Amino acid sequence: MSSSPLLARYAECIFWLARFIERAENLARILDVNETFSRGRSAAQSWLSIVQLNADEERFYKKHRTPSAERVLAFYLTDADNPTSILSAVTNARENARTLRPLVSTEMWVQLNTFYHRMGAIGPGDMLPGSLSRLLTSIKEACQTFTGITEGTFYRDQASYFYRLGQYIERADQTTRLLDTKYPLLSGGSDTAAAVEVGQWHALLRSASGYHAFRRVHSSELTPARVAGFLLFNPAFPRSVYLCVREAADALAALKHHYRLRAGNDISEGLDGLRAILEERSIEEILAGGLHEFLDFLQDYLIAITDRVSAAFFARRPVSGGPNPAAAAWPLAPVPQIPS
Amino acid sequence: MTGFVLDGYDPQGFYCEMLRCAATAALRQRLDHLPLADFQRRTAAAAQALYDYGITFTLYSESSAIDRILPFDPIPRVLAADEWRQIERGIIQRVTALNLLLDDVYHGQKILKDGVIPPDLILGNPNYRPSMHGAAVAHKAYVNICGTDIIRGGDGAFRVLEDNARTPSGVSYVIENRHMMLRAFPDLVDGVGLRPVEDYGSRLVAAMREIAPASSSEPQIVLLSPGIYNSAYFEHVFLAREMGVPLVQGSDLVIEQDRVYMRTIAGLHAVDVIYRRINDDFLDPEAFRPDSLLGVPGLMRAYYAGNVALANAVGTGVADDKAVYAYVPKIIRYYLGEDAILQNVETHICREPNSLRYTLDHLAELVVKPVGEAGGYGITIGPKASRAELEECRAKLVADPANYISQPCIDLSVAPTLCDGGVMPRHVDLRPFAITGKSTWVLPGGLTRVALRPGSLMVNSSQGGGSKDTWVLEQGLE
Numbered sequence: 001m002s003s004s005p006l007l008a009r010y011a012e013c014i015f016w017l018a019r020f021i022e023r024a025e026n027l028a029r030i031l032d033v034n035e036t037f038s039r040g041r042s043a044a045q046s047w048l049s050i051v052q053l054n055a056d057e058e059r060f061y062k063k064h065r066t067p068s069a070e071r072v073l074a075f076y077l078t079d080a081d082n083p084t085s086i087l088s089a090v091t092n093a094r095e096n097a098r099t100l101r102p103l104v105s106t107e108m109w110v111q112l113n114t115f116y117h118r119m120g121a122i123g124p125g126d127m128l129p130g131s132l133s134r135l136l137t138s139i140k141e142a143c144q145t146f147t148g149i150t151e152g153t154f155y156r157d158q159a160s161y162f163y164r165l166g167q168y169i170e171r172a173d174q175t176t177r178l179l180d181t182k183y184p185l186l187s188g189g190s191d192t193a194a195a196v197e198v199g200q201w202h203a204l205l206r207s208a209s210g211y212h213a214f215r216r217v218h219s220s221e222l223t224p225a226r227v228a229g230f231l232l233f234n235p236a237f238p239r240s241v242y243l244c245v246r247e248a249a250d251a252l253a254a255l256k257h258h259y260r261l262r263a264g265n266d267i268s269e270g271l272d273g274l275r276a277i278l279e280e281r282s283i284e285e286i287l288a289g290g291l292h293e294f295l296d297f298l299q300d301y302l303i304a305i306t307d308r309v310s311a312a313f314f315a316r317r318p319v320s321g322g323p324n325p326a327a328a329a330w331p332l333a334p335v336p337q338i339p340s
Numbered sequence: 341m342t343g344f345v346l347d348g349y350d351p352q353g354f355y356c357e358m359l360r361c362a363a364t365a366a367l368r369q370r371l372d373h374l375p376l377a378d379f380q381r382r383t384a385a386a387a388q389a390l391y392d393y394g395i396t397f398t399l400y401s402e403s404s405a406i407d408r409i410l411p412f413d414p415i416p417r418v419l420a421a422d423e424w425r426q427i428e429r430g431i432i433q434r435v436t437a438l439n440l441l442l443d444d445v446y447h448g449q450k451i452l453k454d455g456v457i458p459p460d461l462i463l464g465n466p467n468y469r470p471s472m473h474g475a476a477v478a479h480k481a482y483v484n485i486c487g488t489d490i491i492r493g494g495d496g497a498f499r500v501l502e503d504n505a506r507t508p509s510g511v512s513y514v515i516e517n518r519h520m521m522l523r524a525f526p527d528l529v530d531g532v533g534l535r536p537v538e539d540y541g542s543r544l545v546a547a548m549r550e551i552a553p554a555s556s557s558e559p560q561i562v563l564l565s566p567g568i569y570n571s572a573y574f575e576h577v578f579l580a581r582e583m584g585v586p587l588v589q590g591s592d593l594v595i596e597q598d599r600v601y602m603r604t605i606a607g608l609h610a611v612d613v614i615y616r617r618i619n620d621d622f623l624d625p626e627a628f629r630p631d632s633l634l635g636v637p638g639l640m641r642a643y644y645a646g647n648v649a650l651a652n653a654v655g656t657g658v659a660d661d662k663a664v665y666a667y668v669p670k671i672i673r674y675y676l677g678e679d680a681i682l683q684n685v686e687t688h689i690c691r692e693p694n695s696l697r698y699t700l701d702h703l704a705e706l707v708v709k710p711v712g713e714a715g716g717y718g719i720t721i722g723p724k725a726s727r728a729e730l731e732e733c734r735a736k737l738v739a740d741p742a743n744y745i746s747q748p749c750i751d752l753s754v755a756p757t758l759c760d761g762g763v764m765p766r767h768v769d770l771r772p773f774a775i776t777g778k779s780t781w782v783l784p785g786g787l788t789r790v791a792l793r794p795g796s797l798m799v800n801s802s803q804g805g806g807s808k809d810t811w812v813l814e815q816g817l818e
Contacts, residue, residue: 005604
């Protein structure tokens, strides 16, 4: 049986399916870590930072006068009108999977379909402090189950490379957002504040499943710089930005090599450029120039990559995806300068 | 509700598929030893599995789109080997005659000149496509996929109720119902000796290869669907997977120099055969409905140029019109010189004055159907209609008689069916599926639809119908 090239629309759907699953998982991680942060601080401010992180202020305040744990949690867990909620991510993933049913394995579809139905059954009681952690864990595990089923059952042809490409681009983006949750705290302060802060970096690492891996690299002191550096640059940690960019580049290279695709050279160049930037920077330089600014830069860069992927392979504008700015030369934004 | 599945089952005077047939003895015996509570529990698990697997159709009558499973009744409907032989031969005969009719209608129109069918019934039919006149269709196979609705009345004889020669649906449930039966009730199936249903997809691919344009040695086949919002989307997915071909939408296809291409990650890729699940009207906005967003502009140009095959061919709707249906026995005799193996239901064509008068005089006893509709829409069942409904029907008949036929109200056969109150008789029909390329093959069995509402004769999924696994036995029993 000769295999025909993958339909452009399917490539687009599989790319976004992977992204939405990854997005749901990471949003669950972010909510989980924030729950830890919010203890002993101004809770409202802490939950507001989640809204700011996703640039959702306008949408949020249209519905709610003030941020509170319940409101922010409902907004990100079960609000079908909020396109950045976990429910929306899972719904979008399922809609893409529905389109992809001729390609995805039955087990992938069944797991996602039941996950979707479970998301629809979440009630206010599940989001109370006593149950929230269990709920977030179950969401995270449902996403991981999907990822595992995909690894074990998804036919390894062109579509699987688009899946990996989407998965790692989204994961890189989400790691920058997770790291950004700590941004408002990084401004230093008294010794007691510093002690609290170390505890919170600790929690951040755990929420990224990175604590034990971190300890293998840094057995001594846990400092903010080391944690941020680990999440950005570590070449072996599966959620580091560096590793994700490398995996995305590998997926693209394999796709182009195995299927002799001529398009997408600019994407390879862009990913190589991003990798070089990550290799050249030290965490000290980045902290001095502003972590938040660097994370913003990375996010814009990844958006530009997505834009190029759409133009090269999807034959039209994404219909199911996120922001889509006009294409620009690499790098999209100037790399933040280091003050001398 | 204690006891066993068939305890106290009473067919209430109707012809029963289970009790009147010796071939069901083995199944009856098993059901007689199966506790009802256990049966209900396993049925509920099977329904949940169908939902989880997404073996669903989508309903739009409510405010939003809702996925529903086609209710699955776990008590199979059994056809004896000799019963099936008759149905199979009858369907092959019928499909052959319909293809000969279409070839004639779109070429020499001999049958019209010979006065066998009133010419305006064909030429004035909204589903007649004048642009198909003279077009070459491989093997003269216009209707590549046909679904024939068959019922059984009180006398136990099979009769054809209608032909579905455009884009018949339901075959995915035949195969999924069998899978479900084997998973949930292996003890009922084991050792009975059933004709398999699994090779439908490969038969369909083989037929699609047979109708491909001669120029393509390794034809690219695709299945064209209206997309995920179509109520039969699951079936489109199912068939594309069974056939191992891409499932495309109109927007995936593009015509260049009268050739069809699909948009892929590597650019445009040629397409040779399209199994389309879109009606003629929506295929090509240049040729038919200009407002169609589902189709492909220029597709008909490629089709007429012989560069792409469509299954079914364009213009088959004229053959499954409910008024043309009344002539099918004559059509069979005309082309094949044979008597129809499967009888029609007696039909009054209201375009004929005598038939209209008869219909109006006996409205309360008859079933009145619009000629061009499917899915059970627009039907008035006289014995079950209110006075107001009958008057509304009368007004429509008088205003536009040519749009209607009437038929006697037949007591469809029943089959024991698991209902909330226990096992009850419910009316059933049968839709076998025939595939035609160079020759015609009929999938053993077909879709048994069951009217789940008490007393209802409406088996359509849009009207509260469900389905059963249909068993064709390999051998006759004593």
